[in-house]
Amino acid sequence: MKKTVLTLAAAVLLSGCTPAEEEPAKETEQTAPAAEKEAGPVIDASYFNELKEVDGVQVIQNPENPLVLVNKEFALPSDYTPPDLIRPNVQYSFGDQDIEKSYMRRDAAAALETLFKGAEEDGQYLFAVSGYRSYDRQKEILAAGAASSSEQEALKSIAPPGMSEHQSGLAMDISSESNGFELNQSFEETEEGQWLKDHAHEYGFILRYPKGKEDITQYIYEPWHFRYVGRDAATLIYENDWTLEDYFKEMKPAE
Ligand SMILES: [Zn+2]
Structure with missing residues (x-):
């Protein structure tokens, strides 16, 4: 994703260097907001783990999240069913x-x-x-x-x-x-x-x-x-x- 952002930014800069009278069409085609939207996929914040440290362990506070990330770093609560x-x-x-x-x-x-x-x-x-x-x-x-x-x-x-x-x-x-x-x-x-x-x-x-x-x-x-x-x-x-x-x-x- 980072690579995509850089590429798009570079494309915008290059177009900006082109004299407007030579390539007027390209100037009007610039759609920076759309490009930004494509560059970074966004999901609802509720899909990310909410964590709280308990006895040195990162315990997940929203375990019902369907995208919950459980691994050797993030644990489900001991009483979670x-x-x-x-x-x-x-x-x-x-x-x-x-x-x-x-x-x-x-x-x-x-x-x-x-x-x-x-x-x-x-x-x-x-x-x-x-x-x-x-x-x-x-x-x-x-x-x-x-x-x-x-x-x-x-x-x-x-x-x-x-x-x-x-x-x-x-x-x-x-x-x-x-x-x-x-x-x-x-x-x-x-x-x-x-x-x-x-x-x-x-x-x-x-x-x-x-x-x-x-x-x-x-x-x-x-x-x-x-x-x-x-x-x-x-x-x-x-x-x-x-x-x-x-x-x-x-x-x-x-x-
Ligand atoms: Zn298994």
């Missing part, structure tokens, strides 16, 4: 069990149903594996991991409670029968994994932890983890090859 969790009507790797991890927030659930239908129309059969996860459940998972090695070791692959995007109710881990319903790197080589990578944004989802962006996301490449952000943000992120972290660096809050 999304207000509108429902069970999307899709195929699950664990069948019909009505359990915590089958849930997502309402809008995300509706989008997931559309995503799975779209995949099916293209001959790809997706399976939901793990969605919503409570703060307490994340705490248990980390404790179990720490018990079999050390907490330090466990933290390399398991998010601390509050710092898992699954607590937002906006993420779903997805796999396929061809991948044995597993969540692992080989999912990227399956037809279903490829389809998701290419089409998820059309349904409002992003591949949240891309390959080569580990330094930014602080997570290993997870070809199975998809996050709902809505179609506008998902398309922008996909087309610019951004992470959600990049998105919030590039966007400006509306004043």
